[in-house]
Amino acid sequence: MLFWQRPLLALFVFGCALANLLHAEELLPADATIEAAVDHYITARQKALSVEPAPLADDANLLRRTLLDMHGRPPTAAEVKAYQQNNDPAKRRELVERLMASPAFAREQAAAFNALLMNGTNASLRSYLTEAFRENRSWDRIFRELLVGQEKDEEQKGAINFVKARLKDHDKLTAEASSLLFGVNVSCAQCHDHPLVADWKQDHYFGMKSFFVRSFENGEMMGEKSYGQVDFKTTAGESKQAKLMFLTGQVFDEPENKEPDDKAKKEEKEQLEKLKKDKKAPSPPEYSRRAKLVEIALSPEANSFLTRSIVNHVWNRLLGRGLVMPVDQMHSENPASHPELLSWLARDLQTHNYDLARLTRGILLSDTYARSSRWESAAKRPSDELFALGLVRPLTPWQYGTTLKVAMVNPDQYAAELAGDALDNKMQGLESAGRSFTEKLELPGPDFQVSIDEALSFSNASRTSQELLRIDGGTLLGKLKDIADDKEAATTAVWNIFGRAPADEELQSLEQYLKARADRREQALQQMVWALLTSSECRFNY
């Protein structure tokens, strides 16, 4: 088991006290807009530390960032140019509203949340989540369906994979459910009371495990028994039966449950075997502990765990860093970088029916979201947690795949009239193709590193040259081949792949590269395009 360093304890306790001091009596009014609240709190801390934030990113940059976050793809050159030429002061709001109304928004959210919730398992929530986000289902409802969703119900179908995929190991299920849904990793308390976090005792860990311990796999189905307890040994060696306890420390009584005798157990076993054969789900218990967990987690006394955790996840996804880091260490001794903002956003989410689209829109419309990721000021670069500039974020595997595919389409195919459903259909096709292209890449987490396999594969795999760098009428390279002028060819390539105008010195290098290879122009074009596709600008959201 892991040990925590004592000196850190003092530091954290100090940090905690500081956080409480900072916690103003009054939050901003509830009727402020989310974007105003975000900018208010973020700016206040920057001001307190005399940090001047980076300017807002330019149109091309911000459009790319927003599209990647909302639809998982970069803009086409035509979209960038149209956005740049639009002089409407409300164009950003319109953009966000338009992107939100598209089915691509549900798909990207589903992909992102599926990666968050199911990474490391063999199951997927993507089709369930795509449907749920398409109708903007509230987070409290999604949460409920993840834990107690019924397979027979069309709307809830597949949601229970969240539990089912982890049933082989109740400790894993307990630790991951509480980390992912409540932002609290209690697994250290499995072997001893948490030495650093006064909030968490062994009782909490085993109390949480008690909610899951009666759930079991039965063939392809899952069931929940009406009996079964968690026994554990305390660090003092005492044997203890866990009480049903939530993270708040509240203990819950439940109807008395008697362990059945051997005969009844045998009958039960036979019955389960038969159900397994018939591929039928065991009947649910009269009293379900998982249903009890849902009820408690949504109650006013306890719902701050769920709410603060989801706010932190959404913030982390859009800003590249949570208000609390790590995202599974949301406890009293690891305060948020902006505690009032987290509280304000959590309150706002609760009073607006756990509407994640609303939260997402608010964050996307803030100036904080829109800052340039380049630090050009003479002042010292501020630390990431001040959100004074945009953070550079690696694309997810599916985003990078889509980005490559979108960039490699002949720009003539993105005609101005291609919009709405037609555009979305085209993009959905590219998303699928992109997924298969980059499926082996690793999902980025904190401190993500790009592997050498990725670099080697893009450098030397035949698939890269045959699929990605194909020259035909439908591809960018097919278009470039027909452009006689090197400068024009380079300009077109940069627009298509980076979604912006090339800088002079870039253009010079590219032109020079092509010119030196006039005897093998097609190869030269492929090589130039390769260099653009594999450069960091294409690999990251910035």
Place this chain on the structure above:
Amino acid sequence: MSENSGSWSRRGFLGASAAGAAVAADMTGLNVLQNPVLASELKQQGKRVILLWLAGGASQLETFDPKPGRSTGGPFRAIKTSVPGVEISELMPKMATRLSKYTTIIRSLDTKNADHGGAARLMHLGRRDEPTVKYPDLGAVLARELGRVDSQVPDYVSFYTATEGRGSAVSQSGFLGARYNAMFLTEGNVPPNLRKLDEISDLDHQQRGELRDLLSKRFAAGRQSASLGSHNESYARVRGLMASEQLFDISKEPQSIRDKYGPTLFGEQCLVARRLVEAGVPFVKISRAWWDSHGQNFETHLELVTELDNVMSALLDDLSERGLLENTLVVTLSEFGRTPSINSSLGRDHFASAWSSSLSGCGVKAGSVYGASDDDGREVKDGKIGAAELFATIYRAVGIDHRKDYHIGARPIPLTDPGTKHVAEVLS
């Protein structure tokens, strides 16, 4: 993630040397040896590990811990070795004559887990899984500790050609990050994507990379992120790694050397391993499958142990003759051993209560034997250790303090579980 080694981290040192001219080439001009932390770090420089992974569970009774004359002993005899009083299975005559020169045997592993999947994880990670930390495996840790950040050769090469048990042979860099992922070979002896396609000339391949670098540098100006750095680091290593392709080509070896290793795939891969460590690759793993002899245990071991004896002794001789063995540790390990009881199919089943491993070369006290099982081999009689102690011993043998911490954020993650002791008796 960071290293907890005060102001002088290995990375810091290498970083400084990269920035400040060819420091590594001439250490004498520096006062760094007086810094104790750095001195210990220098001790591990140039150290290598080759792991021979005997997948499925090799029998300790037919290798390093025979029980002749007992009901559990099986048909094979025990033979004398070059170490007085120490006997091993007659299936290992070549290793028997080399024991006193190269090798120490540990006969007292009790690792509790006799399920292929869980046990293989345990013996790759050196500890039990914890739900929310993804631990690096032995190879990733050694790649990180013994490799060079700016290395032109791979840090971690893993061969697993057979399909049996491959899924259990954990290969994960965990919280150390993808920089330390294995170059994992499942087909043939040459890694994929190390060779450029014919359609591009070598010069264009190189200059295309330079153009990429130019564009990326322009993008990275004023932007800071560890991920961004790793992206460009990975591409910067491509050409160097491609140059290491010839290391995988054993046709470059004289026939006399190839004959010693023998014509089997395992033999050839061990020869590749020697070429790799010679070129500075810190960790190579060769997996040989499938030792899971629930039936016909003795036929299986006759074949596999004979091959192991031949290849392992060729490898050790070769390393020794080249002066590499003093810096190279060769380990034999499985997920578990096999039951002393012989079942009705003349097989032996999974057994984790009293089994063996061997360490040869770098840092070990050649000819020593640690621990003992009881007369029938059913339990450890003396010197019981688990996976953690074995890992600590491997780390120590190559100069790594097994008590050091990594950090994930503020959270310290010790290299081995706290309180773990290494087996000092087998180290020189």
